[in-house]
Structure formats: structure tokens, C-alpha cells
Amino acid sequence: MINPWASSSVDYDKLVNQFGIKDFSELVGQIEDPARLMRRGVIFGHRDFDKIVPLINGKKDFTVMTGMMPSGQMHIGHKMVIDQLKWYFKKGASLSLSIADMESYAARGISFEKAKEIAIKEYLVNYIALGLDLTDDKVNVYLQSQNKTLNDLTFKLSKRVNFNNMHAIYGFNESTNIAHLYVPLVQVADILLPQTEEYGGLKQVVVPVGVDQDPHLRLTRDIATKMNEEYGFLAPASTYHRFLTGLTGDKMSSSKPNTAIYLNETPKQAEKKVKSSKTGGRETLDEQKELGGCPDKCVIYEMLVYHLVDDDSEIEKIREECMDGTLMCGHCKVHTAELMKDFFEDLKVKQEESLEIAESLLD
Ligand code: SF4
Structure with a gap:
């Protein structure tokens, strides 16, 4: 059921x-x-x-x-x-x-x-x-x-x-x-x-x-x-x-702050949460270079696919470079956190502009 x-x-x-x-x-x-x-x-x-x-x-x-x-x-x-x-x-x-x-x-x-x-x-x-x-x-x-x-x-x-x-x-x-x-x-x-x-x-x-x-x-x-x-x-x-x-690898939930990035958080908080998210990386850098990462088990990769990267060829490139061990999680996280921060900076401005319209909708 x-x-x-x-x-x-x-x-x-x-x-x-x-x-x-x-x-x-x-x-x-x-x-x-x-x-x-x-x-x-x-x-x-x-x-x-x-x-x-x-x-x-x-x-x-x-x-x-x-x-x-x-x-x-x-x-x-x-x-x-x-x-x-x-x-x-x-x-x-x-x-x-x-x-x-x-x-x-x-x-x-x-x-x-x-x-x-x-x-x-x-x-x-x-x-x-x-x-x-x-x-x-x-x-x-x-x-x-x-x-x-x-x-x-x-x-x-x-x-x-x-x-x-x-x-x-x-x-x-x-x-x-x-x-x-x-x-x-x-x-x-x-x-x-x-x-x-x-x-x-x-x-x-x-x-x-x-x-x-x-x-x-x-x-x-x-x-x-x-x-x-x-x-x-x-x-x-x-x-x-x-x-x-x-973010921890379990289901994202509104009631569990360590699993979710809330839309009312600051760009800095969003960036920090991305950096602390679970990846599909290996235990050591050497292992990652040798075996590659697991994008299908990676929260960072999912954020890129679902929300942060529009271009399909860019996603494919990240996936390939992750799997063949040329992309390291540290670098990948920093890049993703930066994209998330940019997204939230833009969102904050738009949220402020939207309140009056939102209030008028249910008058
Ligand atoms: Fe995830 Fe990027 Fe690490 Fe691959 S390189 S496992 S996509 S964080």
C-alpha cells in the first residue's frame, strides 16, 4: 500500500x-x-x-x-x-x-x-x-x-x-x-x-x-x-x-532540517548544506581515481540533474568524469554549492518582490 x-x-x-x-x-x-x-x-x-x-x-x-x-x-x-x-x-x-x-x-x-x-x-x-x-x-x-x-x-x-x-x-x-x-x-x-x-x-x-x-x-x-x-x-x-x-541520503523531509534545504534559508546556509551533503564518492582519492564515483548514489549529482544544470551535455560530462575518476568530489561539491548559492541569491530578491502579489491573490 x-x-x-x-x-x-x-x-x-x-x-x-x-x-x-x-x-x-x-x-x-x-x-x-x-x-x-x-x-x-x-x-x-x-x-x-x-x-x-x-x-x-x-x-x-x-x-x-x-x-x-x-x-x-x-x-x-x-x-x-x-x-x-x-x-x-x-x-x-x-x-x-x-x-x-x-x-x-x-x-x-x-x-x-x-x-x-x-x-x-x-x-x-x-x-x-x-x-x-x-x-x-x-x-x-x-x-x-x-x-x-x-x-x-x-x-x-x-x-x-x-x-x-x-x-x-x-x-x-x-x-x-x-x-x-x-x-x-x-x-x-x-x-x-x-x-x-x-x-x-x-x-x-x-x-x-x-x-x-x-x-x-x-x-x-x-x-x-x-x-x-x-x-x-x-x-x-x-x-x-x-x-x-x-542531504543525508534519506528522503528529504520538511520536518528534518538536516535532510532539506529550505527555500527561506540564506544563500550562505544553502551553500553550506550542499557542502555537507552525502556524495557517491569513494573512501580515498586514490580509490576514486581508480574506480570512479557513483553518481547514482550521490545527492550532489541529483541536485545538478534535478535543479541546477539546464544543459544535458554538461550533465553527461559530469557523469562521465565522475565515473571515470577524473572528477573529484571536493571540486564537484564546491562547484555545486556555488550554483546553489547563486540560485538562492536570485530567489531572495524575487521572494521580496513576490509578497505583495501573493497577498493580493487570496483577498
Ligand atoms: Fe558525486 Fe561529483 Fe563525487 Fe561524482 S564527483 S560522486 S557526482 S560529488
Whole structure:
């Protein structure tokens, strides 16, 4: 069972084989100018993305949906979804962004007022600072608790699901409180919302997620089918990306400061954290020269691939030089830390410029 509220290490191949998630690499060649995370295999799986490819290539309408649960601090791993949203937006998609204040109340006990404040200062600011124009007409940002269409839809679709379904998908039991039981249904409604009349009617929707969110997608697709006669909903497509490994080699987590670089840290702190990250290097320099490093076990290499280097040929060069023992970890770390520092210096300026816009979005 994949559980969206627990962290675990993930066997991506097993997911592709056992849960009906399809291999994304088969589609990459069909996409015009695919995104960096697509080209590099960071997005490894999908459901029904073959229905989205012709819409991208033909510049036709579709919507990308994502949600943010305002609970903690954003870290560099969260940037992956924003990068994808930017790419889709450039391709002509409209965006639907749910601020999951109902989920943060149910899962973390955070009040709606506090969740709104966190959403503005921590999430929306960074979404804007990282390059998304949230003021565009093609972007819909909303708070779950304040969206009546969403809440009506949640109530209606909850008639299509029973406790046994929720137990089978999420492992809920007799002691699960009702808010926790109900909140996944709000997320189902989030995903179906762009297809309601109020939001332009039936259309293809794609949801880019980490694989821990797949239970929501499976539930949504099931409910969309059950509501097909009444609403005509199309089953949403989804893509699945790998998690960014934490700085220590474990999963990156908002609640473990030594695993993550938070987006509100200073350029100096970010630089320092990169320098203290786990590498795929050997015990000694001589060994490294003789055997080469292991980029696939290296947090530094992952930062370069996921976030810091655009040029594919540059990535290939780093990989080759690491594996043939000509690139040493010390040098590689310093270079990566410098890139991260530059990235954070730019981000700080943009964060300051973004606060006013972020505040205006939820007035
Ligand atoms: Fe990682 Fe760079 Fe060392 Fe290779 S040389 S293991 S990519 S830090």
C-alpha cells in the first residue's frame, strides 16, 4: 500500500509493474521539446498521459492541477512541481492550484487562518518567486475551505464511496477520525473541479505528483467513472516523479532540517548544506581515481540533474568524469554549492518582490 501520510523509500520499478503506473520513458520521444525532468527520467511514470501528449503538441486546452498543504516550510524538493507547472503553462495549459487548508486542519490541526497565512508567506511567495505568474487569467488559486463549488462537489461525490473503499485504498480503520476520512474526498473534488461548469466544463486534466499521492489519483479515477453518467467527467491523467533524496541520503523531509534545504534559508546556509551533503564518492582519492564515483548514489549529482544544470551535455560530462575518476568530489561539491548559492541569491530578491502579489491573490 502506498500511503500519502507516511514517508518510505520507494522501489519505482515495482510501482510501475504492480500498481498499473505506466513507464513514462516510452512517451518522452513523442513530446515536443520535453521538460528537463521528463528528459532525465525524474518523471518516471504516468497514467493516461498519452491523452495529454497530443494536446501539448497541438497547443490545445487542458488543465494542470496541483495542491499545496500549508503546514511547514517549502524545500528545494518542492521546486520540482513548480518547474513542471511552468513548463505546462508555457505549453498553453491552464493551472488549477488548491490550497489544502482543510487537509492541514485534518492532518495537522492547523486553523484555516493560520493555513492562509502560511500559504501566502511560504507557498505562494515561492511559487511566484520561482517564476509562475499566478495573476494570469489562466491560473485559478483557491482555498479549499472557501470554495463552495468544491465543497458541494465533495459532498456529492462522497455518495459514491464507502468505508470499505477508503479502508482498501488508505488503510483507514474504526479509529480514523471523520475529517481525516473526508479530506481525501476533498482532494478528489480538487482534481475534478476544473471540469465543472463553473470552471469551463469537461476537459483533460493532468496532475503531476510524487508517487505517494497515487492513492488520491486512483480514487479520483474510480469516482470520475462512477459519476460519468451524471457529470461526464473524464478520468484525470497523472505523472509521477522521483523524490529528491535528502542531504543525508534519506528522503528529504520538511520536518528534518538536516535532510532539506529550505527555500527561506540564506544563500550562505544553502551553500553550506550542499557542502555537507552525502556524495557517491569513494573512501580515498586514490580509490576514486581508480574506480570512479557513483553518481547514482550521490545527492550532489541529483541536485545538478534535478535543479541546477539546464544543459544535458554538461550533465553527461559530469557523469562521465565522475565515473571515470577524473572528477573529484571536493571540486564537484564546491562547484555545486556555488550554483546553489547563486540560485538562492536570485530567489531572495524575487521572494521580496513576490509578497505583495501573493497577498493580493487570496483577498
Ligand atoms: Fe558525486 Fe561529483 Fe563525487 Fe561524482 S564527483 S560522486 S557526482 S560529488
